[in-house]
Amino acid sequence: MTAIGKPLDRVDGNVKTTGAARFAAEHFYPGLTHAALVHSTVSRGRITTLHTDKARAVPGVITVLTHLNAPALKPAPKPRLLNLALWFSGTSVNYLQSDEVHWEGEPIAVVIAETSAAAREAAALVHAEYSVVNSVVDFAAAEEDAQPQPNNPIFPRGAKKGDAEAALAAAPVTLDLRYTTPPHNHNALELHATTAVWDGDRLTVHDATQSIDWFRTHLALRFGIPMTNVRVLAPFVGGAFGGKFAMWPGTVLAVLAARAIGRPVRLVLSREAVYRTVGGRTPSIQRVALGADRAGKLTALVHTSITRTGRVGGYSEPVTSQSQHLYAAENILVRHDVVQLDLLPNTFMRAPGEAIGTFALESAIDELACELGIDPIELRLRNEPAVNPIDGKKKFSHRMLYEAYTLGAERFGWYERNPQPRSMRDGRWLVGMGVATAYHPALTLPANVTVRLSADGSVLVRCGFQEMGMGAATVQAQIAADALGVPFEAVRVEYGDSALPMGPTAGGSPQTASVGASVVQACEELKRSLKIMARKTGGEGYEAILRRANVPHVEARVGSETRLGRIAGRARFLVPFGRDNQRWVRAASGVQFCEVRVDAETGETRVSRWVGVFDIGRVINPKTAASQMRGGIVMGLGLALAEETLIDPRTGRIMNPSLAEYHVPVHADIPPIDVSFLDDPDPTMPLGIVGGGEVSVTGVGAAVANAVYHATGKRVRDLPITLDKLL
Incomplete structure (x- = not known):
């Protein structure tokens, strides 16, 4: 091989760094107009009156589309197993086709104007009156109403082996712990944007999508035209992470607006509009219970989760996915429960399920190691399974966690640490080290x-x-x-x-x-x-x-x-896919090593060093792959230390819908990140490739939490780890 395995520069690097690459909102057409959304201010109810006169009077405004004058739109198609494209709709709402409101922030009108400034000005002048219906928007208060999620082959509700609860009760050493994670919102660098152009019954759409073909299928169904009449272009997408996977209201309404006025329409969501119309990660309440003998052999592993979906859509989050495969417990119980709320439906966000599920599981494993007085790596290796633990039959197509831990511990200097909490210090800084396993399924x-x-x-x-x-x-x-x-x-x-x-x-x-x-x-x-x-x-x-x-x-x-x-x-x-699922467990995996420094007086936490070792099969390009890994780790640091969507439990409104109040890591927050690959092909995957886009965000939250405990002696089981939780 002369190209595979080489750290070659990106072929699109020049056009991106020089500004020649054109993104979805940078395409011009003669007669181009601009659109802006008007959002509902209630979580559930019906619109009784819409005041649009002031908006229509703004110079440059062409029209204001509402449920009273919008063109007809076909409802979102229902999902079918044999057509994955039909799982693509972010919500089941048929936008601007009725007076009903389903979540706070739902678009209730679209202003179309000659300029984006006029469209935004007019959108702010639209006022609605509502007949309000009681809504359920408080996730924590709805915990008792959680129900087992509907079972299907793509999102199974759980699995079990033996009697984990009985084994837990009989175990010599037990832990029964509760962890929570908050909602998260997508913040890709490129805002969601659509440029829509109709030519008769032929549609051209420039969009920031990560699902071009499914996107085309969905638009054809919603607008009642042949799929061959729809062309979707997305040669450059400025980040997505799952937020641009599904079809959200902005895209549908941009296309609807273009059809209504017979001119091209561009719609660029504001950052706040992204929060209010594009789904994010669900919050979670997780229980992890572990039973073990004195030598650290796991006899029981229980991992259950409660997440939310919207009343008009959303997908169950596979929070306990990794817990079926990582440890050779004699008895296992994993289960997913859900609550339906009157909120914008949740959606996929980088490593959905595993990103937050590994936080709870890998934190609990660390707690068990401390309880037993066993090194956390040694405890994990003592419970490393030879075959899939949940059924005792399926083989791992590729599993090299022992090699990853060995290499990572050496590169990080793991065994040089003093294992006692609060035992390492550098001036005013308490120093801690943590470790966790990374895991993400492959397909x-x-x-x-x-x-x-x-x-x-x-x-x-x-x-x-x-x-x-x-x-x-x-x-x-x-x-x-x-x-x-x-x-x-x-x-x-x-x-x-x-x-x-x-x-x-x-x-x-x-x-x-x-x-x-x-x-x-x-x-x-x-x-x-x-x-x-x-x-x-x-x-x-x-x-x-x-x-x-x-x-x-x-x-x-x-x-x-x-x-x-x-x-x-x-x-x-x-x-x-079905045949191989009966034979193999396929996954990317890895090990995350973290060093933190916590100010003993203020609780300020800084991640000072990071080592990640990953098994993603054959690495085609180590330069681009390492960039992927570092990006995932950075995203995981946001999950661990900063990110949290705050939802008003009375109204369902997102209270911090911008980067001024929703905190993501910046350059000063990120330490040197040492990334290594085992680069060993998986013989059951094409070219031996396992896939590395998401695995590196998993395990990060737990590695940070475990390092914070080692530094301070305080366990934080509720993300994010903010200084108030350490004082």
């Missing part, structure tokens, strides 16, 4: 590609996948270069356009493996075609073969864009 999705080899030696790879800053086009060029044996510089990749062959969504960390598998398959077909051609015409080398055959290029395709071809593609995914 693949269908991907269609074409690969074209031209007589001049150049290669063109085409696939409608997403590039959100992770270097996706770069790694696919590396894969194609090695599959064909050509220089990396000879490969060009086209992506980010629904007119290209169908790409997978960038959610769940499947994109590199999924597209890479199809790229390799297409390259193999190309080589077979060229071999047959060479037998007829002679010549050695691709260029010579094509010149002798007088053929300008040769192309290979994987997948089909026809309706039957797409159905076959879903079958191509679902059949092996």
Whole structure:
């Protein structure tokens, strides 16, 4: 291999750093107009009166769309297992089609104007009167009303082995602990934005989406046009992390507005509008109970969670996912419960479930280690399973946690610490060290590609996948270069356009493996075609073969864009997915080591050092992969120390809907982050790739909490770890 494994620069680095890359809100069309949303101010009820006269009088305003004059819109499609695209709707609400209000912040009107300033000014002048209905918006107060989540193959409600509660009661050493995490909101650098253009019944949309193909399917269904009439372009997306996975009101209403006035419309959400119309991470209440013998062997592991969904949508969070696989407990019980609230539905946020679930589980393991007087790494290794613990049958396709702990402990200097809490100090700073396991499931999705080899030696790879800053086009060029044996510089990749062959969504960390598998398959077909051609015409080398055959290029395709071809593609995914789920547990994993310094007087906490070691299978590009890992760790530090969406328990209104009040880490908060990879291919995954987009945010919260305990002697079981909890 001459390209795979090399730390090559991103192929889109130049256009992004020079400002030549155009994002969703940077496309101009003749007659372009601008839209702004008007939000409801109640959590549940009906609009009795809408005052829009002042808004319509603002110079430059074209119209104000409300439920009284908006064009018809088809309802959101209901999810079906055999069509994952139908899980794509952020809510089940049919926007501006009735007077009903379902959450505080729901769009109740759209102002369209000649300028964005006029649209915003007018939107602030729209006033609504309501008939209010009692709503349930307080998550903590609704805990007693939690119900087992509905069971389905994608979001199972839980699992069990043996009688964990009885084993817990009989165990020589037990812990029964409660952990909580708050809601979190998405804060991608690029705001959610849509530019929508109708040409008859043909629709072009520029959008900041991480699910181009599913996005197109959804728009076609909502607006009653053939899917082939919709083109979605998203070649550059300025961060997403799950917030741009689903279809939220802003996009639908931008398209609706463009249809209503017969002109192009651009809608860019304000930061506050993102909070009020784009779902975030659910809060959680978690119970982790552990039973063990005196040697640290786990006899019982109980992990249950309560999360929330909205009354009009949202997905159950797989908070206990990792707890089925990480430890060889003799008896296990994991369960997910949910409460439905009159709030904006929750959605996926980087490592949904595992990001907050590992906080509770890995904190509890550390507490058990302290109770037993066993080193936290040693306790974990004593309970390392040989096969999947929950069923005792499925094998791990790839599991190298022992190697990750060994390497990480050496790089971090773990065994040089004094294990006693509050025993290490540097002047006014209490110094602590913590460790936790990182874990995230791996999967693949269908991907269609074409690969074209031209007589001049150049290669063109085409696939409608997403590039959100992770270097996706770069790694696919590396894969194609090695599959064909050509220089990396000879490969060009086209992506980010629904007119290209169908790409997978960038959610769940499947994109590199999924597209890479199809790229390799297409390259193999190309080589077979060229071999047959060479037998007829002679010549050695691709260029010579094509010149002798007088053929300008040769192309290979994987997948089909026809309706039957797409159905076959879903079958191509679902059949092996179901079969392999019966045989293997696939996951990316790793180890997080954290050093903190806590001011003994004020409780100010600083993360001073970080080491992460990850097993993500084969690493295609160590430069882009390390950037992914560091980004996830930074996001995890926000989860651990700062991020918290504050919701008024009386009204359901988000009280801190901006970066002025919702705190995320800045440069000064981040220490040097040492990232290493084991770089060992998973033999059951395409090219040995496991997927590294999300695993590095998992375990971070627990590593920080465990380090804070080591520094201060205080356990914080409720995130975020703010100084008031340490004083």
